Amino acid sequence: MSKASVYDVAREAGVSISTVSRSFTSPEKVSAKTRAKVMKAAEAMNFTVTHTAASLKTGRTFRAALLVGNERLDWFGSLVREGLDSILHPAGYDTSIYPIGDSEEQEHFFAELPIRRNVDLVFVSSFDITSKETSRLSSINVPIIGINVESNHDLDGSVKIDDAKGIQLAVNHLLTLGHRNIAYMHISPKSSLHFSSLNRLQGFLEACRQWPEPVKTELIKLQPGQDVFSSFISQLQSMESRPTALCCQDDSVAIPLLFKLNRFRLTVPGNLSLVGFDDSTYADKIGLTTIRQDPFDLGAKAGSLALEFLKKTPPKNPYITLDTQIMIRNTTAPIEDTRPLDKWACNS
Amino acid sequence: MSKASVYDVAREAGVSISTVSRSFTSPEKVSAKTRAKVMKAAEAMNFTVTHTAASLKTGRTFRAALLVGNERLDWFGSLVREGLDSILHPAGYDTSIYPIGDSEEQEHFFAELPIRRNVDLVFVSSFDITSKETSRLSSINVPIIGINVESNHDLDGSVKIDDAKGIQLAVNHLLTLGHRNIAYMHISPKSSLHFSSLNRLQGFLEACRQWPEPVKTELIKLQPGQDVFSSFISQLQSMESRPTALCCQDDSVAIPLLFKLNRFRLTVPGNLSLVGFDDSTYADKIGLTTIRQDPFDLGAKAGSLALEFLKKTPPKNPYITLDTQIMIRNTTAPIEDTRPLDKWACNS
DNA sequence: ATGAAAGCGCTAACAG
DNA sequence: CTGTTAGCGCTTTCAT
16 A cells, blocks of 8 residues: 555654654654664555655755757757756656747747746756746746756856857868868758757858868758758759868768768768767767767756755856867868869769 | 745635635636636736645646666657657646666665655556566556566556567568578677567567578677677678678667668678668668657557546556558668679678 | 635644 | 644635
């Protein structure tokens, strides 16, 4: 039976209910002997503290909400979640996901704010939340931590990476290898106007511009759902000069492309140096040079940050930017090793 | 302020707290006019029902626990979670993950059963739980649903796929294409003795055996972390005859292998037909023939099942097996199109 | 249809 | 160190 309450345990152990309660919540306030008695009785009766009842008294729910966009939780989202949980769960917090998807759903959520008084902590992960919404969110009076969101406005804390700096790592690697004609492939921003895509694109352009020698850049747009390889080959035709290197917005475009290139005998890095972004699934096994970010760590850092707020010792700097790192593997090579791209692009 | 309670709303609306409560929990028991008043006041004061307080009275926590192994939540796990949430969240349930990892953690969890009286629903997803544990779990007296677990013992319901049947689909496809020498590549079971790997392996063997003509089979073992391609090539050397087709335990071994094969100019399906399992990330974009399962659906079905139990209308058949499907793409071809494997395998 | 009142199971003063 | 007591915010009979 799962019906034992503090009263039952108290009776069984021959103590008062407060002693039972204390044995669980602040063991140091109970003599070892008494506690032992209590614990024994509790065990025998399969007693467990009911969180919901405790919440009522303490005002803490030990719940956290993770707000995400309604896209399928991808590589990034799942890892963020895990990182968060890795910190929060041991601290006694349960995290649930609140998908804030289409704008109707979103409107409803922010109007009702169903999490008000039901969570102690709110995390907002990389979705396009307006500042009006954040400010409304802040009315629930619990710490709000952003994970990979653009602005820190009305956020108690945030953890993010510097996308522009990341792509700069990629560009500089290519420039150092001697490449002077570099393309950037990205998903058409009209459909997914996530700021981090924008930052990567701008970071790419900026990094090329800053190089002392002239660097030629080409932009390749991808419609969502469109075949990466076909788009690449098609848009190559209309370029006046062919790039020797290609930066991709993220691994999820680089990997299928790399795959098709291999399949159609276009060698990488022989014909083209290729860089991804994320260091996500398969990047390592496949040998893709890419920019590494660690979503698990983003989540974990966000969790720790949040816990600090709860301790009433507000962290000195609650706005964290994590470093990215370039993982140099087998898809980039010096320009000397690269045959001119136009040798093959036209008749493929 | 987030402090409005039923009392505040009652005062504001000029009604009793019971009326406020009823307006939210059973609106039909309140006259439309009164309800309107209540709702207006509630809105004005940003009132939201506090779940924890409600739980205390109703005995329902509106929480669910998803027990998983401690491996990183992968493609499968994340999708199961999402599917579960897609049903449970709209029904008012919050799901949190309880990683039951190393055996110490596991022991502690099952000894303490910290979720007792704290969740209304328990899901157990694909990890190796012993029947003793399941039975202990069932002592908490809430519906327990298995997702992709082997035995239904002590489980109120379960949702799974038939792994053996799935791999059979793959084998029969290859046999129909004329292949009579088929290899199976799997991760060494000593490290991950998940039953579904075992079922796939056995299903493979069984399917080959059942074919009216003699079929030669080869088993290729993979140590976790070991390079797939190197293992493949190495073990090929010691085979007396070379397979023309290869079934992989799952896409996560097929994809890197396919990639390396392409890179090293070993054509698929020209030299070898290749089949994966899962239809996971990139399988589609890359054109991998594979067996499709839908973890999202597994989760969703599990969620619906659980909800039925809560309605006190136990579903007639709570043990569901979902179908798998073969996705025929570009990595399999008739035997006539396949050059003998030994033409290239030895000098690569 | 509405209100009064009694807890749900726990924690946290406050006493002793 | 331990016990008594008063709620936390809600739901739910039971009256009216």
